[in-house]
Amino acid sequence: MPELHDFAAIRTALADLPGPDTAAGRDAAARNGQLTKPPGALGRLEELAQWYAGWRGDPRPEIAAPQVLVFAGNHGVAAQGVSAFPAEVTIQMVANFRAGGAAINQLARLAGARMDVHELELDRPTADFTRGPAMTEAEACLAFATGWTAVAPDADLVVAGEMGIANTTSAAAIATAILGGENWAGRGTGVDDVGLARKEAAIAAGLAANPGRTGLEVLAALGGREIAAMAGAVAGARAHRIPVILDGFIGSAAALTLWAESPATLDHCLAGHLSAEGAHDRMLAAMGKTPLLSLGLRLGEGSGAALAIQVLKGALACHSGMATFAEAGVSDG
Numbered sequence: 001m002p003e004l005h006d007f008a009a010i011r012t013a014l015a016d017l018p019g020p021d022t023a024a025g026r027d028a029a030a031r032n033g034q035l036t037k038p039p040g041a042l043g044r045l046e047e048l049a050q051w052y053a054g055w056r057g058d059p060r061p062e063i064a065a066p067q068v069l070v071f072a073g074n075h076g077v078a079a080q081g082v083s084a085f086p087a088e089v090t091i092q093m094v095a096n097f098r099a100g101g102a103a104i105n106q107l108a109r110l111a112g113a114r115m116d117v118h119e120l121e122l123d124r125p126t127a128d129f130t131r132g133p134a135m136t137e138a139e140a141c142l143a144f145a146t147g148w149t150a151v152a153p154d155a156d157l158v159v160a161g162e163m164g165i166a167n168t169t170s171a172a173a174i175a176t177a178i179l180g181g182e183n184w185a186g187r188g189t190g191v192d193d194v195g196l197a198r199k200e201a202a203i204a205a206g207l208a209a210n211p212g213r214t215g216l217e218v219l220a221a222l223g224g225r226e227i228a229a230m231a232g233a234v235a236g237a238r239a240h241r242i243p244v245i246l247d248g249f250i251g252s253a254a255a256l257t258l259w260a261e262s263p264a265t266l267d268h269c270l271a272g273h274l275s276a277e278g279a280h281d282r283m284l285a286a287m288g289k290t291p292l293l294s295l296g297l298r299l300g301e302g303s304g305a306a307l308a309i310q311v312l313k314g315a316l317a318c319h320s321g322m323a324t325f326a327e328a329g330v331s332d333g
């Protein structure tokens with residue numbers, strides 16, 4: 001594992017991340033052209049299979065060991081009344097994850113994924129970012145390193161999910177700082193109009209109190225520990241050439257901080273789904289990602305990404321399992 005103790009060390013680690021195996025990608029494209037179907041008939045599944053083959057360095061891969069990671073953190077900005085739920089729900093939901101009772105438990109099991117839950121100092125919320133940085137550089141780097149090392153080296157696909165009351169405010173503040181413009185705040189767990197106005201005020205105060213604009217600076221200033229850990233897991237997966245499926249609004253904001261450092265850092269990532277949180281589509285568009293699913297989910301936990309594992313599995317089942325025209329004795333036109 002590389003040194004990740006400060007932003008400079010993380011930037012060096014990001015610059016050293018590997019790219020895909022282009023020969024495996026080329027062999028996968030050649031195989032795709034011989035499969036028993038009209039050219040292009042499997043639509044985006046064909047592109048997904050070839051992309052995955054390149055990252056895994058295997059022209060005929062399958063997904064056998066997906067890993068769902070769920071990171072939990074508490075946010076000082078929750079004190080601003082920006083969530084419809086109290087901050088205790090974060091730790092209560094962690095207990096629910098451990099007992100198998102949350103939505104993500106069901107979807108991870110259905111996808112045949114192992115699921116690992118990481119609590120990040122829940123008894124020590126981040127500072128309220130309306131008054132200054134949520135985390136010091138050292139705190140953000142520690143959370144980032146936790147995410148990086150949480151990735152199982154033998155996993156063949158990673159989903160990074162989160163739990164943290166008030167983290168849609170944090171995610172919207174990150175988007176505002178990195179992408180600019182307005183109206184990044186949505187209703188999260190379901191705040192009313194007054195709650196939404198409080199979110200917008202908290203974001204404006206957070207930007208005024210935190211002038212830094214590089215991806216990692218924004219991550220520390222406006223993020224939470226679970227968001228930093230998700231960013232670390234996305235990068236750590238790439239170190240093992242493990243593709244990543246991004247989840248919703250919060251997971252995408254974590255990825256956005258890496259994108260702001262260098263857009264190519266997300267080449268091994270797919271957008272699993274389009275969240276019902278209004279500004280998610282603009283965030284994905286900025287990163288050049290087209291979501292696999294659009295089901296009106298607004299849960300987080302990694303739920304939409306875990307569901308999207310099935311789509312990628314479908315792409316690989318066809319790509320790696322189908323017969324070629326020659327094998328099946330089918331005329332190729």
Ligand SMILES: Cc1cc2ncn([C@H]3O[C@H](COP(=O)(O)O)[C@@H](O)[C@H]3O)c2cc1C
Pocket residue numbers: 082083084085089093162163164165166167168169187188189190191299300301
């Ligand atoms: C019971 C419950 C389970 C959840 N699972 C994910 N979230 C989601 O809601 C939170 C973000 O919304 P906000 O910014 O409005 O607080 C995050 O914890 C996110 O994971 C949940 C929220 C609740 C209440």
Ligand SMILES: O=C(O)c1cccnc1
Pocket residue numbers: 168187188189247248249250251275276277297298299300301
């Ligand atoms: O898209 C998400 O991840 C999301 C949206 C609302 C609330 N919690 C999570």
